[in-house]
Amino acid sequence: MATPLATLGVISIGEMGLGIAKLLKANGYRVVTNITTHARAESASLDLVSSDEELASTSDYILSIVPPRNAIATAERIMKVSTSASFAKRETPLYFLDLNAVAPKSVRGIAELLKPAGNNIRFLDGAIIGSPPSLKDDHTDLNTVEAWKRPSIPMSGPHVLADAERSGAHLANVLNSQHISEQIGSASGLKMSFAAVTKGFTALAIQSFTTASRLGVLPELQQHLQTYMPKTYEMANASVPVMPPKAYRWVREMEEIGATLAEDGGFEENEAIFGGIARTYDLVAHGTDLGKEKTGERNRGKTVEDVATLMSEGIDRRKQKMD
Template sequence: MAPTTPRAAVGIVSIGDMGLGIAKLLQAHGYEVLTTTVGRSPSTHARATSAGITVLPSDVALVEKADYILSIVPPRDAVQTANRIIDAWSAASSRAASTPLYFLDLNAIAPSTARSIDAALKSRAPSIRFVDGGIIGSPPKLLDESQSQPPPDNVDAELDASLSNWKRPSIPVSGPHPLSDATPSGPHLAAVLNIKHLNAEIGPASGLKASFAALTKGFYALALQSYTTAAQLGVLPELQAQLSAAFPATRAAADRGVVGMQHKAYRWEGEMREIGETFKTEGGWVGDGVIFDGIAEVYRTVAEETALGTPGGRKEGVEDVVDELVRGLRKGGA
């Protein structure tokens, strides 16, 4: 049961699908969730208010009231968002010095980008404690409450029972400021968000996220190229049949990725470029080994050359997605 007094105030920038899911998870476990929708669309504002999220009038108000701020934005906006928080911190006037603000960057960025954000914070807002992180998985979702456990007899068991009713992503983090040392409610917040602290360095958490996403979203891009090429040769059904016979799990993953990526492609373009930077800077891959700029181009094509990412343009079936992407490829090559 959520406490009457909030455990802590958690700001989320911004309230997209993932941000909204995390907000609901936090609210269910006693946290006040804050955001600001300055510069955002009316639909974003409506999404936040309808979920019971406190919408503050400015970034300054957010940093004055929040104990933690989670940055969950498209990769291309990660640095700008951090700079917004730094600027707001510099302008804030009513924050207690005894309660440091934790800034968790949970975006799909390269370790080098995370280190640049950390350097900016140390230079311009050294009181803010930076946490490098990433989100692996889909937004939190409440499962069937009818399958909840019997009432527990201690606090830890109560939390475990409550969390068992939620499907949650994994959130690896790294850096010198583990939430286990944070106040207020740092250890509890880490448990609720399914956070695992890897080590004291900035970079490993965002690098883990990049390495994981390369194998999932990178694969989906290969599936898009494979399926659209096979379709234009008239052999897509045969390709799918061969996959089903030899590698049924691969066929299922490809189909799921082709359909599921439509409204995410605009975000994934930037993420693929961050993965490319990760593999180059951290992994030593250079020259022709830098392949993720090409994979980013696949998602750029989906986002900019088709209507698949628009509210009325999303398709339900694999073949319909492929047909729309083929039209976009032909238009782009005309």
């Protein structure tokens, strides 16, 4: 009789967490989550637990996939319950996989926060690069990794997921994970460097298209991009319309990128650009009607032209308030 695969706790069941939970379920894992994410958990047939204590005691691995602003608080929650009687009954260490979009400095702080637990909690610095897992159109058998489009999940630190006793090698394969360094912060640094290019570009496109729209030259800008920089034009049309529901989360992520470029990249304050990019996404999320958009329930901002229109309306309202 085959040994059952590990149990994984997922915090929390947002768009990415839900996709990863479905991937894990399809490949034979038991996935549990806190009852606070009840609706989405039910949609994926996940097992619900009533508390962080039960989550930490039940799981072999915990995947922290939360908005960047909640990354430290999530680790604190798990550290708090690691002193409970039920946690003390564990026979194997709990692997805590921090898969959040935060700076290496933040991840090093989380590792320090968990240190008092000793070998009872093994920390892995991880990152998710790409879109949430989803089934490929040409596959009907969802119970194989080949049936899924998966993001890359690089990991780093002294502990290697593939070496973990309970399903480690299988889990690393399912998650499309590669161990890239023994240093905590390397995986997060890779994510920050990647997102600086991709999400940084999207913010530049938002500002460029909005300004061109306000000047009445947006069609001409699009024509010139199509003619002279067609790949850039395609990238803008692909990235800008999918951005609105995510903008609120990206505010803190841009701040974390800025911290990475300063702390680990060596760039000085007068060379910083991501503070402004963070404010751009803050304007999208809290100063325009784009901030009302939700994934799977899209109404506005589904084209670059409409994004530019709504950005312009938000800017005009802001100017009126200041006058």
